[in-house]
Amino acid sequence: MYHVLSAHQFDRNQLDQLFRMAEIMEYTAANGGSNLLNGKIMAALFFEPSTRTRFSFESAMMRLGGKVISTENASQFSSAIKGETLEDSIRVISSYADVIVLRHNEVGAATRAAKVSSIPVINAGDGAGEHPTQSLLDLFTIQKERGSIDNIRIAMVGDLTYGRTVHSLSYMLAKYKNVTIYFVSPENCPIPKKVKDYLDEQGVTYFEENDLHEVAAKVDVLYMTRIQKERFPSGEEYLNAAGRYVIDEKVLKLMDEKAIILHPLPRAGEILPEVDADPRAAYFRQAKNGVYIRMALLAYCLEGKQAGAELEALAKVMV
Amino acid sequence: MYHVLSAHQFDRNQLDQLFRMAEIMEYTAANGGSNLLNGKIMAALFFEPSTRTRFSFESAMMRLGGKVISTENASQFSSAIKGETLEDSIRVISSYADVIVLRHNEVGAATRAAKVSSIPVINAGDGAGEHPTQSLLDLFTIQKERGSIDNIRIAMVGDLTYGRTVHSLSYMLAKYKNVTIYFVSPENCPIPKKVKDYLDEQGVTYFEENDLHEVAAKVDVLYMTRIQKERFPSGEEYLNAAGRYVIDEKVLKLMDEKAIILHPLPRAGEILPEVDADPRAAYFRQAKNGVYIRMALLAYCLEGKQAGAELEALAKVMV
Amino acid sequence: MYHVLSAHQFDRNQLDQLFRMAEIMEYTAANGGSNLLNGKIMAALFFEPSTRTRFSFESAMMRLGGKVISTENASQFSSAIKGETLEDSIRVISSYADVIVLRHNEVGAATRAAKVSSIPVINAGDGAGEHPTQSLLDLFTIQKERGSIDNIRIAMVGDLTYGRTVHSLSYMLAKYKNVTIYFVSPENCPIPKKVKDYLDEQGVTYFEENDLHEVAAKVDVLYMTRIQKERFPSGEEYLNAAGRYVIDEKVLKLMDEKAIILHPLPRAGEILPEVDADPRAAYFRQAKNGVYIRMALLAYCLEGKQAGAELEALAKVMV
Numbered sequence: 005m006y007h008v009l010s011a012h013q014f015d016r017n018q019l020d021q022l023f024r025m026a027e028i029m030e031y032t033a034a035n036g037g038s039n040l041l042n043g044k045i046m047a048a049l050f051f052e053p054s055t056r057t058r059f060s061f062e063s064a065m066m067r068l069g070g071k072v073i074s075t076e077n078a079s080q081f082s083s084a085i086k087g088e089t090l091e092d093s094i095r096v097i098s099s100y101a102d103v104i105v106l107r108h109n110e111v112g113a114a115t116r117a118a119k120v121s122s123i124p125v126i127n128a129g130d131g132a133g134e135h136p137t138q139s140l141l142d143l144f145t146i147q148k149e150r151g152s153i154d155n156i157r158i159a160m161v162g163d164l165t166y167g168r169t170v171h172s173l174s175y176m177l178a179k180y181k182n183v184t185i186y187f188v189s190p191e192n193c194p195i196p197k198k199v200k201d202y203l204d205e206q207g208v209t210y211f212e213e214n215d216l217h218e219v220a221a222k223v224d225v226l227y228m229t230r231i232q233k234e235r236f237p238s239g240e241e242y243l244n245a246a247g248r249y250v251i252d253e254k255v256l257k258l259m260d261e262k263a264i265i266l267h268p269l270p271r272a273g274e275i276l277p278e279v280d281a282d283p284r285a286a287y288f289r290q291a292k293n294g295v296y297i298r299m300a301l302l303a304y305c306l307e308g309k310q311a312g313a314e315l316e317a318l319a320k321v322m323v
Numbered sequence: 324m325y326h327v328l329s330a331h332q333f334d335r336n337q338l339d340q341l342f343r344m345a346e347i348m349e350y351t352a353a354n355g356g357s358n359l360l361n362g363k364i365m366a367a368l369f370f371e372p373s374t375r376t377r378f379s380f381e382s383a384m385m386r387l388g389g390k391v392i393s394t395e396n397a398s399q400f401s402s403a404i405k406g407e408t409l410e411d412s413i414r415v416i417s418s419y420a421d422v423i424v425l426r427h428n429e430v431g432a433a434t435r436a437a438k439v440s441s442i443p444v445i446n447a448g449d450g451a452g453e454h455p456t457q458s459l460l461d462l463f464t465i466q467k468e469r470g471s472i473d474n475i476r477i478a479m480v481g482d483l484t485y486g487r488t489v490h491s492l493s494y495m496l497a498k499y500k501n502v503t504i505y506f507v508s509p510e511n512c513p514i515p516k517k518v519k520d521y522l523d524e525q526g527v528t529y530f531e532e533n534d535l536h537e538v539a540a541k542v543d544v545l546y547m548t549r550i551q552k553e554r555f556p557s558g559e560e561y562l563n564a565a566g567r568y569v570i571d572e573k574v575l576k577l578m579d580e581k582a583i584i585l586h587p588l589p590r591a592g593e594i595l596p597e598v599d600a601d602p603r604a605a606y607f608r609q610a611k612n613g614v615y616i617r618m619a620l621l622a623y624c625l626e627g628k629q630a631g632a633e634l635e636a637l638a639k640v641m642v
Numbered sequence: 643m644y645h646v647l648s649a650h651q652f653d654r655n656q657l658d659q660l661f662r663m664a665e666i667m668e669y670t671a672a673n674g675g676s677n678l679l680n681g682k683i684m685a686a687l688f689f690e691p692s693t694r695t696r697f698s699f700e701s702a703m704m705r706l707g708g709k710v711i712s713t714e715n716a717s718q719f720s721s722a723i724k725g726e727t728l729e730d731s732i733r734v735i736s737s738y739a740d741v742i743v744l745r746h747n748e749v750g751a752a753t754r755a756a757k758v759s760s761i762p763v764i765n766a767g768d769g770a771g772e773h774p775t776q777s778l779l780d781l782f783t784i785q786k787e788r789g790s791i792d793n794i795r796i797a798m799v800g801d802l803t804y805g806r807t808v809h810s811l812s813y814m815l816a817k818y819k820n821v822t823i824y825f826v827s828p829e830n831c832p833i834p835k836k837v838k839d840y841l842d843e844q845g846v847t848y849f850e851e852n853d854l855h856e857v858a859a860k861v862d863v864l865y866m867t868r869i870q871k872e873r874f875p876s877g878e879e880y881l882n883a884a885g886r887y888v889i890d891e892k893v894l895k896l897m898d899e900k901a902i903i904l905h906p907l908p909r910a911g912e913i914l915p916e917v918d919a920d921p922r923a924a925y926f927r928q929a930k931n932g933v934y935i936r937m938a939l940l941a942y943c944l945e946g947k948q949a950g951a952e953l954e955a956l957a958k959v960m961v
Contacts, residue, residue: 059419075697086868086910088908095926096907269411272406291415292418378711386683614737
């Protein structure tokens with residue numbers, strides 16, 4: 005059985021295949037969708053709300069002809085209140101559906117679910133753990149926008165201590181050749197030592213920086229994240245830090261003409277609306293890519309190699 | 324692109340076409356539905372709950388072969404909590420779906436959404452603003468039940484100061500010929516001056532009345548709405564007012580044999596259950612018409628002129 | 643019109659047919675589903691949350707090609723807040739859908755709904771009233787697992803005073819031949835007199851017991867339910883009682899090799915995880931049977947005799 009529990013489960017070759025499949029999915033979606041998953045049911049089991057991620061998965065399933073049963077807030081509504089374990093919930097729901105998309109607030113929840121599930125489980129975020137489909141769509145977007153992930157120079161900007169997204173992305177970039185990472189954060193929320201240790205081990209070049217304007221000029225990809233107010237001892241210090249990490253027209257002018265700006269969204273002030281119209285603002289295209297990556301992952305989980313064959317046949321039509 | 328933001332966007336000719344299409348939709352729904360919107364996804368984005376309106380739209384989409392992604396309470400669950408603007412939410416969701424149905428508590432929300440959306444937006448109510456599909460289904464019901472909207476005499480009854488429904492309906496009726504409106508309300512919640520000014524401008528005849536029994540005998544359409552307790556200084560005054568605006572068997576006897584009673588629903592005492600069995604009680608038929616109007620609007624937004632052509636072909640079969 | 647309001651509405655012959663249909667449904671679901679209910683819409687109207695039951699019904703509808711409009715918490719979100727009666731809600735929703743699945747906190751709600759609905763209503767639990775699809779799936783599971791319901795010896799264990807499930811199941815078992823029931827409960831929550839009176843009337847043999855271990859050795863079916871803490875005057879007494887009604891490896895050893903363990907789920911400690919791997923642990927298979935029973939009931943409500951004919955044709959293929 006094929007689960008999607010961690011972005012790390014995919015090696016470089018599988019990532020290449022996945023992104024190829026995601027491109028085919030984009031073509032499929034633009035041409036009226038497919039019946040590949042006709043008759044299949046996806047259970048969207050969200051123990052904490054995330055309308056955006058849920059919608060993206062549901063849309064992906066429907067674009068492939070599948071159907072969806074869905075709960076927005078499983079922790080409040082389900083038998084979890086009556087003391088049922090996650091394992092029992094999964095055992096029951098795996099008799100109702102063909103694939104489970106699980107969002108949970110506890111690290112490791114998706115792995116625990118996969119152990120008892122009789123159907124594939126896709127991790128849609130497990131607390132401070134992983135959110136593999138986000139990492140995969142980030143990588144896919146870089147490859148699509150830049151042509152390749154090898155040789156890129158990328159800045160990750162914002163609160164780098166607690167940002168699950170940037171940790172995962174850093175780990176995944178180690179699978180590519182000659183990547184240079186610039187970690188740009190306020191002094192009190194640097195990238196953690198464990199991430200740096202891993203990059204050292206894998207021989208990835210990285211730098212820790214404070215000045216966004218200096219770094220902006222050097223990179224192919226500017227990956228922005230939110231800076232959270234509650235991390236700072238005073239409002240003044242927060243405003244000072246937050247103000248230093250805002251993409252505006254000034255930053256745009258510093259950036260390379262072919263560089264791109266990414267953001268996992270939602271944003272809250274760290275990219276000004278004046279930036280949206282610039283062709284380098286890729287964050288809404290990035291959100292859209294999430295549907296294609298999830299289509300590819302659903303096909304992978306539910307159809308495995310056969311999906312690959314059908315899709316390759318389709319791909320020939322694309323040329 | 325075709326958005327549905329305001330009932331006013333449709334001129335008389337377009338209203339005639341829309342109601343013609345809604346009739347075809349009724350025929351379609353009664354005959355197993357259609358595949359017109361097969362492969363299309365509607366996002367029902369409700370920032371405030373309205374199960375009835377949401378169900379009506381979702382049913383309409385499904386009767387046309389489409390699929391639905393849906394949130395019951397976007398303001399509580401979505402990234403709105405994290406400070407995301409409506410514009411950003413719409414930009415992202417328009418990459419997941421083919422049409423957005425938006426319910427929001429702020430006036431103008433649908434228009435703001437349409438400005439940034441890459442797909443059609445249908446206004447399903449924007450606070451004290453508009454609820455165009457309600458107005459359109461009201462008009463459609465009058466035309467269907469009475470044969471024509473021209474020349475009708477209609478009473479609007481209840482709290483006319485705050486009732487969004489009756490304001491919209493008044494404005495829309497000005498597009499028809501020789502309409503007479505009787506506004507029947509307690510003294511402390513009359514129809515606003517701006518509505519009267521508009522009707523004066525358009526040359527629509529109207530009267531302000533207090534006595535429901537007197538008016539009931541004169542009209543073709545009795546449009547009931549709720550009287551809200553909190554508008555009255557004392558419970559006694561409320562009961563007095565509310566008691567004067569109740570449809571019961573006595574009122575039925577006063578009414579013309581071919582007159583109809585409408586209500587946007589839910590009702591709360593202003594039409595007694597004893598009235599339900601009377602053929603003039605049209606309010607549940609009115610609710611049903613909502614599905615056909617919404618089918619027509621979804622077809623209009625997603626298929627435009629082609630929908631018209633396909634539906635006209637279908638219409639020929641109906642004869 | 644065919645409603646499903648009570649398990650009692652089915653006589654022995656109809657139960658046999660229904661279970662036959664459920665078996666066909668299992669075959670259908672395992673072979674990619676059916677288009678029997680293509681174009682039909684089920685409204686899942688849950689006035690109190692029950693994700694499990696809702697998912698089971700929605701899955702059943704989708705396996706038959708139907709679509710679903712759904713609300714997780716109708717009492718909080720719908721016009722119920724504005725004072726609308728259940729009857730009015732049902733009248734409106736029956737113009738949006740083809741079948742209503744209703745979960746409500748008030749006894750008799752489903753029967754009230756059926757009286758005003760223009761489409762079939764299925765009772766998915768009405769407070770302390772009935773939950774007929776649970777009773778039917780319980781019976782179906784016994785028949786499937788044991789080959790027959792006639793002649794079985796069954797123990798019902800736990801809080802038997804308030805357990806709606808065990809009351810319904812007891813009543814239903816009276817429709818079968820030579821059934822023996824062992825009621826096993828703490829002294830302060832025995833099976834009610836009205837259930838015993840009914841069984842006396844119908845000539846069903848039953849015993850009231852306290853010792854699970856003694857009974858476990860005698861029965862073909864062990865039907866477990868939760869013991870609720872709030873029923874006991876002190877925590878100590880609760881722990882004492884609860885501890886006596888736990889299925890563990892010791893109980894497994896006492897049980898017949900072909901006996902089965904059932905539980906309506908969710909469980910909360912009364913069956914230890916060590917039991918799950920035993921082939922006699924049938925409670926997750928029981929949950930899965932819920933989908934097949936609900937598929938059969940939806941087909942029965944929406945297609946009536948025609949469903950029977952189509953399914954019998956399908957059944958021939960199965961042989």
